[in-house]
Amino acid sequence: MTGPVPILRLGDILLTGLLNDLDDKTALEFTGELVDRISAEGSRGVVIDISRLEIIDSFVARVLMELAGTGKLLGARMIVAGMRPAVAITLSELGLQLSGVETALNAERAMARLGWEQRPRRAEAHAAG
Amino acid sequence: MPQGETTTGAAPEERHAITDERDLLRSRHAVRAAAVAAGFDLVGQTKLVTAASELVRNAYIHGGGGVLRIVPLTGAGGRRGVRLVVSDHGPGIPDVDTALSDGYSTGAGLGHGLGGTRRLVDSFAIDTEPGRGTTIVVERWA
Numbered sequence A: 001m002t003g004p005v006p007i008l009r010l011g012d013i014l015l016t017g018l019l020n021d022l023d024d025k026t027a028l029e030f031t032g033e034l035v036d037r038i039s040a041e042g043s044r045g046v047v048i049d050i051s052r053l054e055i056i057d058s059f060v061a062r063v064l065m066e067l068a069g070t071g072k073l074l075g076a077r078m079i080v081a082g083m084r085p086a087v088a089i090t091l092s093e094l095g096l097q098l099s100g101v102e103t104a105l106n107a108e109r110a111m112a113r114l115g116w117e118q119r120p121r122r123a124e125a126h127a128a129g
Numbered sequence B: 001m002p003q004g005e006t007t008t009g010a011a012p013e014e015r016h017a018i019t020d021e022r023d024l025l026r027s028r029h030a031v032r033a034a035a036v037a038a039g040f041d042l043v044g045q046t047k048l049v050t051a052a053s054e055l056v057r058n059a060y061i062h063g064g065g066g067v068l069r070i071v072p073l074t075g076a077g078g079r080r081g082v083r084l085v086v087s088d089h090g091p092g093i094p095d096v097d098t099a100l101s102d103g104y105s106t107g108a109g110l111g112h113g114l115g116g117t118r119r120l121v122d123s124f125a126i127d128t129e130p131g132r133g134t135t136i137v138v139e140r141w142a
Helices: A024-041 A058-073 A085-094 A107-113 A121-128 B022-037 B042-061 B096-100 B113-119
Strands: A007-010 A013-017 A045-049 A077-081 A102-104 B014-018 B066-074 B080-088 B123-129 B133-141
Touching: A007 A024, A013 A024, A013 A107, A024 A045, A024 A058, A045 A058, A045 A107, A058 A077, A058 A085, A058 B042, A077 A107, A085 B042, A085 B113, A102 A107, B014 B022, B014 B042, B022 B042, B022 B066, B022 B080, B042 B066, B042 B080, B042 B113, B042 B133, B066 B133, B096 B113, B096 B123, B113 B123, B113 B133
Parallel strands: A013 A045, A045 A077, A077 A102
Antiparallel strands: A007 A013, B014 B066, B066 B080, B080 B133, B123 B133
C-alpha cells in the first residue's frame, strides 16, 4: 500500500513528514497507513516531521494527537518534530498544546532521542580504523 | 481598533464558495494572499489563516457549505487589515455562549473552533439563530 505521504524505515524507526496543504482526506489516509506500518514492522519509534506545515488547525492537531496516542498504544515512541515558531504561537493561542504528544525542535533531534546519534566524521574514521 | 474610520476600498473584496473539501485549501490560500497583501507579519498571517481554516471548516461540516468573503480594510493612519465573513445556511448554533467556551464541540474538531478562533483575531462577531444559519465576521489588523 502506497499512501500519499512517504514513510521511510530506518531500522526499527519510521521517519515521515507531512507536506503543507495537507487536506483532511490525505491526513486521515496517512494516519491509517502509518498505524498499519507501526504494527506490521514493530517500529520502536516514529518521527513525524511537520516543518513543512504552515498552519495547524484544530483538525490537524486532533489528527496528530490521535496518531501519537495510537502509536503509543502499539508500543512505539512517537515524536512530532519541527513545528514552525509561528505555528507554535498560534496553536498555543488556540488553546491546543498537543498535550501528551512528545515534540522535538527538529527531526535530527528527534532521531537522536531515539538513539540515532550523528557522530563526528573523525570519530567514525577512528572507529573504522 | 480604528473601527470608526475603517474603509473597505483598499482592494476588491473576494468571494469564495465553500462547497467541497478542496475549497478548504483554496480558502486558506486566498486568505494567506490577502494577509500578505495587507502587510501582515508571519505570525499575523498564520493566525488569520488558522482562524479562516477553523471558520471555513465549521461552515463546511456543520453548515453544509457556505461562502467566505475576504474584505481588505484600511484603518486610521493607513493601517491595514483583513475582514473575513463566513456564512452558511446550516442549522445555526442554539447556544452561542457555550459554543464560544473552550472544550465545546459537536463535530470533528477539538472544541476549540470558536473560542480559540476568537483569540486569533482582533474582533469577532457572530450572528446565528437555529434554523437560519450562521454568519461569523472576524477582523485582524497588520
